[in-house]
Amino acid sequence: GDSVTQMEGPVTLSEEAFLTINCTYTATGYPSLFWYVQYPGEGLQLLLKATKADDKGSNKGFEATYRKETTSFHLEKGSVQVSDSAVYFCALIMWGAGSYQLTFGKGTKLSVIP
Amino acid sequence: IAGITQAPTSQILAAGRRMTLRCTQDMRHNAMYWYRQDLGLGLRLIHYSNTAGTTGKGEVPDGYSVSRANTDDFPLTLASAVPSQTSVYFCASSVTPSANTEAFFGQGTRLTVV
Numbered sequence: 036g037d038s039v040t041q042m043e044g045p046v047t048l049s050e051e052a053f054l055t056i057n058c059t060y061t062a063t064g065y066p067s068l069f070w071y072v073q074y075p076g077e078g079l080q081l082l083l084k085a086t087k088a089d090d091k092g093s094n095k096g097f098e099a100t101y102r103k104e105t106t107s108f109h110l111e112k113g114s115v116q117v118s119d120s121a122v123y124f125c126a127l128i129m130w131g132a133g134s135y136q137l138t139f140g141k142g143t144k145l146s147v148i149p
Numbered sequence: 150i151a152g153i154t155q156a157p158t159s160q161i162l163a164a165g166r167r168m169t170l171r172c173t174q175d176m177r178h179n180a181m182y183w184y185r186q187d188l189g190l191g192l193r194l195i196h197y198s199n200t201a202g203t204t205g206k207g208e209v210p211d212g213y214s215v216s217r218a219n220t221d222d223f224p225l226t227l228a229s230a231v232p233s234q235t236s237v238y239f240c241a242s243s244v245t246p247s248a249n250t251e252a253f254f255g256q257g258t259r260l261t262v263v
Binding site: 066067069076077078079080081084086124128130134135136137138139140141142 | 153180253
């Protein structure tokens with residue numbers, strides 16, 4: 036079935052470092068792809084999304100490009116800040132059991148130190 | 150502020166007891182979801198509802214039931230709690246159950262079954 040695999044954490048970076056969190060997917064067809072972020076003690080919120088191949092989603096300095104040829108949607112940011120410390124989830128929407136369902140990777144915890 | 154409200158925020162529950170987690174949204178979204186979040190496993194879908202009056206099973210439905218009597222409310226019931234149901238539970242909603250719709254999440258309910 037459809038699934039999402041993302042790099043395991045935790046990831047610890049110094050402030051202003053470059054961030055990459057890898058995400059690959061397995062799906063029949065061409066799903067929409069998402070990155071959600073969960074700040075400490077909060078629910079998830081959408082960070083960015085891409086709905087078709089070669090689309091680039093961007094928000095708050097984060098970017099991810101939908102690569103059909105490598106079935107990937109890697110998250111990048113050029114210069115992280117302490118406030119970016121959170122858990123990041125890659126996700127796709129798949130059709131299953133009679134409905135569209137949002138399927139998540141296991142999450143990658145990012146800690147940014149001053 | 151519009152959004153999703155979950156209650157309680159946290160709960161310690163004796164095994165074998167019945168418990169209902171409440172979820173209310175004021176965005177008039179058609180679709181609602183319940184996820185559980187466990188360390189190392191990410192978020193897994195328990196049950197969903199595409200519209201008021203209908204519900205469906207997700208990836209891990211055993212031991213849980215839901216109802217959707219109206220658009221705003223989507224309670225999750227544990228009929229007889231077991232320790233393996235210790236988790237953080239998130240309610241979510243989306244405008245429609247479609248292939249590229251953003252999901253909005255509540256703040257979560259931390260449940261401990263002892």
